[in-house]
Amino acid sequence: MPANKVPDIVVGRLPLYLRALSQMARDGKEITSSQELGGRLGISSAQIRKDLSQFGEFGKQGTGYNINFLMEQLKRILKVDRVWDIVLVGAGDLGTAVANYRGFVDRGFRITAIYDNDPAKAGQPVGQFLIRGTGNLTEEIRTQKIKVAMLAVPASEAQEVSEKLVKAGIEAIMCYAPTSLFVPDNVRVQYIDPVLHLQHMTYYLPE
Amino acid sequence: MPANKVPDIVVGRLPLYLRALSQMARDGKEITSSQELGGRLGISSAQIRKDLSQFGEFGKQGTGYNINFLMEQLKRILKVDRVWDIVLVGAGDLGTAVANYRGFVDRGFRITAIYDNDPAKAGQPVGQFLIRGTGNLTEEIRTQKIKVAMLAVPASEAQEVSEKLVKAGIEAIMCYAPTSLFVPDNVRVQYIDPVLHLQHMTYYLPE
DNA sequence: TAGATTGTTAATCGATTAACAATC
DNA sequence: TAGATTGTTAATCGATTAACAATC
Numbered sequence: 001m002p003a004n005k006v007p008d009i010v011v012g013r014l015p016l017y018l019r020a021l022s023q024m025a026r027d028g029k030e031i032t033s034s035q036e037l038g039g040r041l042g043i044s045s046a047q048i049r050k051d052l053s054q055f056g057e058f059g060k061q062g063t064g065y066n067i068n069f070l071m072e073q074l075k076r077i078l079k080v081d082r083v084w085d086i087v088l089v090g091a092g093d094l095g096t097a098v099a100n101y102r103g104f105v106d107r108g109f110r111i112t113a114i115y116d117n118d119p120a121k122a123g124q125p126v127g128q129f130l131i132r133g134t135g136n137l138t139e140e141i142r143t144q145k146i147k148v149a150m151l152a153v154p155a156s157e158a159q160e161v162s163e164k165l166v167k168a169g170i171e172a173i174m175c176y177a178p179t180s181l182f183v184p185d186n187v188r189v190q191y192i193d194p195v196l197h198l199q200h201m202t203y204y205l206p207e
Numbered sequence: 208m209p210a211n212k213v214p215d216i217v218v219g220r221l222p223l224y225l226r227a228l229s230q231m232a233r234d235g236k237e238i239t240s241s242q243e244l245g246g247r248l249g250i251s252s253a254q255i256r257k258d259l260s261q262f263g264e265f266g267k268q269g270t271g272y273n274i275n276f277l278m279e280q281l282k283r284i285l286k287v288d289r290v291w292d293i294v295l296v297g298a299g300d301l302g303t304a305v306a307n308y309r310g311f312v313d314r315g316f317r318i319t320a321i322y323d324n325d326p327a328k329a330g331q332p333v334g335q336f337l338i339r340g341t342g343n344l345t346e347e348i349r350t351q352k353i354k355v356a357m358l359a360v361p362a363s364e365a366q367e368v369s370e371k372l373v374k375a376g377i378e379a380i381m382c383y384a385p386t387s388l389f390v391p392d393n394v395r396v397q398y399i400d401p402v403l404h405l406q407h408m409t410y411y412l413p414e
Numbered sequence: 415t416a417g418a419t420t421g422t423t424a425a426t427c428g429a430t431t432a433a434c435a436a437t438c
Numbered sequence: 439t440a441g442a443t444t445g446t447t448a449a450t451c452g453a454t455t456a457a458c459a460a461t462c
Contacts, residue, residue, distance in 0.1 A: 009453075015406035019385060023362075033419065041387055045419090046455055053421055061420040062462040079409040086405075097304035098401070103385060107402045108409065147412055148405065155230075172408035174401055178226060178310060180248055188411055190404035194305070194381055195314045197397035198293075198355065199222035201379035202286045202315065204395055205354055214429075240443065252443090253431055260445055268444040269438040 010051045011078075016041060017048065018074040025067050033064035080108030087141055087170075089161050090152030091116035091124075091131045094176055098152055100127045112146065117157070134164070141168035148172045155179040162189075213261045218285075220258055223248060225281040232274050240271035287315030294348055294377075296368050297359030298323035298331075298338045301383055305359055307334045319353065324364070341371070348375035355379045362386040369396075 020040050024032055034045035034052075052058055052070075055077050059065045075081040083105065088095055091114050099114050114129045115137050116122070122133040132140075141149075149170045153161055158177035165173060171187050178193040227247050231239055241252035241259075259265055259277075262284050266272045282288040290312065295302055298321050306321050321336045322344050323329070329340040339347075348356075356377045360368055365384035372380060378394050385400040 007453075011410050012403075012407050014410070015403040018406070019400070019403065020387065023386065035419080044455065046457095047453090049419090049421060050454080057421065059420050060462055061460065062418045064419065077410065078406045079412060079414075080406050084405075084409060084412075093304040093307045097300040100300045104402060104405075107406070109402065109405055148408070150401070171412055172405070174404055174408075179230065180227065188408040190408055192399055192401060192404065193226070194357070194399060195310060195316065196219075196222040196226065197381055197399065198291075198311075198316055198379070199225070199285045199287050199314070200219050201355070201381075201395040201397055202291060203218050203221070203284065205286060205291075205378055207286075216429075242443080251431065253433095254429090256443090256445060257430080264445065266444050267438055268436065269442045271443065 006054045010054055013043070013051055014074055014078055018071060018078065021067050021071045021074070025071065030067055031064050032067055075108070082108065083110050084108055084148050085110055085112045085144065085146045086148045086150055087111070087113045087115065087146055088150045088152060089115045089134070089165070091121055091126055092152065095152035096126050098150060099129060109148070112144070113140070138164050138168040141165070141170060146170065150174040150176070152176045217258045217261055220250070221281055221285055224255065225278060225285065228274050228278045228281070232278065237274055238271050239274055282315070289315065290317050291315055291355050292317055292319045292351065292353045293355045293357055294318070294320045294322065294353055295357045295359060296322045296341070296372070298328055298333055299359065302359035303333050305357060306336060316355070319351070320347070345371050345375040348372070348377060353377065357381040357383065359383045
């Protein structure tokens with residue numbers, strides 16, 4: 001059912017489809033079409049149909065897609081038909097904001113711990129958590145079999161922390177530090193650096 | 208000098224090159240090659256040379272690229288050889304973290320004001336700013352001729368706020384809200400939604 | 415039924431890579 | 439000079455789009 005070799009760029013669009021479908025469902029809609037969905041996302045209807053066809057047949061000719069059904073299928077494909085535990089490393093301003101963010105849980109993720117290597121912060125509360133020191137980080141992550149981490153530390157520390165995470169068995173890292181990480185092939189990394197996006201946009205601005 | 212029709216995907220890689228070059232410069236390096244730069248970024252040397260060739264000839268055969276010179280050129284091309292004023296809308300946890308982030312200014316951006324539509328927040332300090340009410344937002348942005356905005360409001364408010372920003376003359380929006388915005392063609396939008404990235408990665412994780 | 419929309423194929427379009435002459 | 443690396447061309451690769459039979 002999950003196809004053999006789906007292009008990564010296609011996989012990357014599925015979460016976007018899922019997000020738009022969730023909004024439609026919240027608005028009370030039950031059925032949509034590739035055209036409607038594409039219109040919302042600035043994507044052609046052909047591309048949406050092609051992307052989905054990589055994984056199966058989810059629609060009905062003449063009618064379109066049942067929104068709840070397609071959401072279920074996408075969640076299954078993306079493996080977010082469950083809740084993944086996440087550890088967050090870095091309890092600065094950004095880490096604190098991430099820790100307090102309410103938008104993870106109903107999309108498949110739950111932060112279970114926050115770490116910071118500043119001993120002065122250990123034990124302090126952040127949201128519902130107490131900040132943990134990084135002394136036993138590797139061990140604790142391994143014991144709990146956690147596979148997903150978010151990194152909200154300064155760029156200068158990111159590589160070192162990522163290596164600890166990899167040793168602990170982490171296989172997916174969401175990196176907020178503005179730097180590229182070197183990790184083994186079996187570990188996935190995604191990056192968020194708002195400045196990259198800003199600089200991308202200023203290229204197009206008039207003087 | 209700035210080429211006629213550079214693919215957007217190429218433009219999007221330039222900030223990444225600039226970031227890596229800045230790190231090299233900070234490490235005291237003066238010269239690099241397309242191979243070394245590519246190795247750091249997981250990009251082929253051919254692609255880097257091809258991308259740069261869209262804008263001019265910046266290297267020397269047999270030697271490579273002068274890092275400071277290439278950085279200057281990239282900054283010029285991306286129009287970050289100046290400092291852009293940014294307004295930030297939304298003073299929740301995320302907005303606060305963004306406001307306190309120190310990483311904007313030496314990469315071409317400076318937040319000049321924070322707005323929040325909650326009257327209870329107006330006048331409260333965030334970092335070096337006092338939160339402003341959104342009553343005069345459009346007028347104030349227009350008067351100051353600000354072109355770049357960051358949006359850190361709930362998804363449910365993002366569209367409405369973006370319309371105000373567009374009316375105010377904003378032409379680039381960095382959207383942290385997990386939703387797609389509808390804006391006129393002359394306005395650029397970039398999105399940050401960490402959950403999209405997380406869901407992209409869980410696809411590849413073993414059960 | 416008539417109208418609409420899917421899933422899929424083939425055609426098009428665009429991006430990446432390989433290779434190498436030029437040259438520092 | 440010999441070795442290295444650029445900038446560029448042509449070839450390859452992959453992604454998007456157009457079009458339509460199938461069918462709800």
